[in-house]
Amino acid sequence: MLKLLITRPIADPVLDQARSLFDVTVHAGGALSTRDCAQALATYDAILPTLGDAFTADAFAGDVRCKMLGNFGVGYNHIDTKAAAAAGVTVSNTPDVLTDATADIALTLLLATARRAGEGERMVRSAAWGGFDVKGLLGTHVTGKTLGVIGMGRIGQAIAARCHYGFGMDVVFHNRSPKVTAVPATQLGSLHEVMAAADFVVVATPGGAGTTKLIDADALAQMKPSGIFVNISRGEVVDEAALIAALEDGQITGAGLDVYENEPHVPERLRALENCVLLPHLGSATAETRQAMAQMALDNIIAWSEGRDPPQRVN
Numbered sequence: 271m272l273k274l275l276i277t278r279p280i281a282d283p284v285l286d287q288a289r290s291l292f293d294v295t296v297h298a299g300g301a302l303s304t305r306d307c308a309q310a311l312a313t314y315d316a317i318l319p320t321l322g323d324a325f326t327a328d329a330f331a332g333d334v335r336c337k338m339l340g341n342f343g344v345g346y347n348h349i350d351t352k353a354a355a356a357a358g359v360t361v362s363n364t365p366d367v368l369t370d371a372t373a374d375i376a377l378t379l380l381l382a383t384a385r386r387a388g389e390g391e392r393m394v395r396s397a398a399w400g401g402f403d404v405k406g407l408l409g410t411h412v413t414g415k416t417l418g419v420i421g422m423g424r425i426g427q428a429i430a431a432r433c434h435y436g437f438g439m440d441v442v443f444h445n446r447s448p449k450v451t452a453v454p455a456t457q458l459g460s461l462h463e464v465m466a467a468a469d470f471v472v473v474a475t476p477g478g479a480g481t482t483k484l485i486d487a488d489a490l491a492q493m494k495p496s497g498i499f500v501n502i503s504r505g506e507v508v509d510e511a512a513l514i515a516a517l518e519d520g521q522i523t524g525a526g527l528d529v530y531e532n533e534p535h536v537p538e539r540l541r542a543l544e545n546c547v548l549l550p551h552l553g554s555a556t557a558e559t560r561q562a563m564a565q566m567a568l569d570n571i572i573a574w575s576e577g578r579d580p581p582q583r584v585n
């Protein structure tokens with residue numbers, strides 16, 4: 271039997287299927303360091319890893335027995351796919367199945383930040399609410415405003431559809447290649463134009479070298495003072511220190527974040543800001559979605575084990 275390492279506990283039905291086909295080890299101790307990854311690559315025939323597991327170039331430098339990484343997650347910026355290919359390791363991911371759940375989290379953050387839901391919740395829970403207040407906790411109106419999407423892939427388009435059809439919003443976007451979308455939306459000439467035109471900016475790009483610190487101090491400086499910034503992609507896409515400064519200085523009105531530069535570390539200065547809604551990377555976190563992701567990751571590993579090309583291969 272082929273030896274398969276699953277680096278976090280996954281949904282039981284998928285785990286049962288994996289156990290029926292492979293000699294499975296489940297790692298329950300959190301994210302794998304580069305050293306752990308190197309050891310796993312030397313020990314197992316296939317690995318089902320996820321975010322936070324550090325499959326850097328160094329991890330592939332030693333003995334590599336493993337031939338297949340069936341990543342749990344659409345984003346695979348934690349895997350050096352070139353180093354993997356050079357070591358003869360195929361990598362796959364889990365697109366599509368998490369598009370709706372992740373777009374829903376973007377809307378959760380957009381609405382919660384605009385309507386100051388975090389502050390309101392904290393007020394109620396701390397018994398500080400004094401009753402209906404005509405001028406208290408006034409937020410930003412959402413309906414009819416302009417949404418700016420940075421990265422108009424599957425998730426960006428699902429966010430645009432929700433905002434356009436659900437909230438009557440105009441949609442503008444920035445994408446590195448020209449894109450025709452089913453949702454009415456206008457592609458603007460530059461990132462800065464989108465940052466300046468939007469009332470709500472939502473970042474939905476992939477992570478990785480091509481987008482690291484794409485949203486820097488200059489880009490944030492283009493936003494309206496009333497602007498709200500949402501990131502559901504990867505923390506590294508945003509210069510976190512520049513974002514904190516923009517929020518502290520009142521240069522923008524608020525931010526809703528699901529991802530951070532050095533997860534799970536969230537800077538104290540960010541946690542101290544009332545005008546932020548902060549979630550612990552919940553984009554794909556519904557039971558249905560997480561099971562579908564596990565199934566897709568396993569299906570790719572099964573395809574590889576049967577000599578077929580993994581359907582969601584990325585390298």
Ligand code: GLV
Pocket residue numbers: 321342343344345346368553554
């Ligand atoms: C989650 O962030 C994923 O990449 O699937």
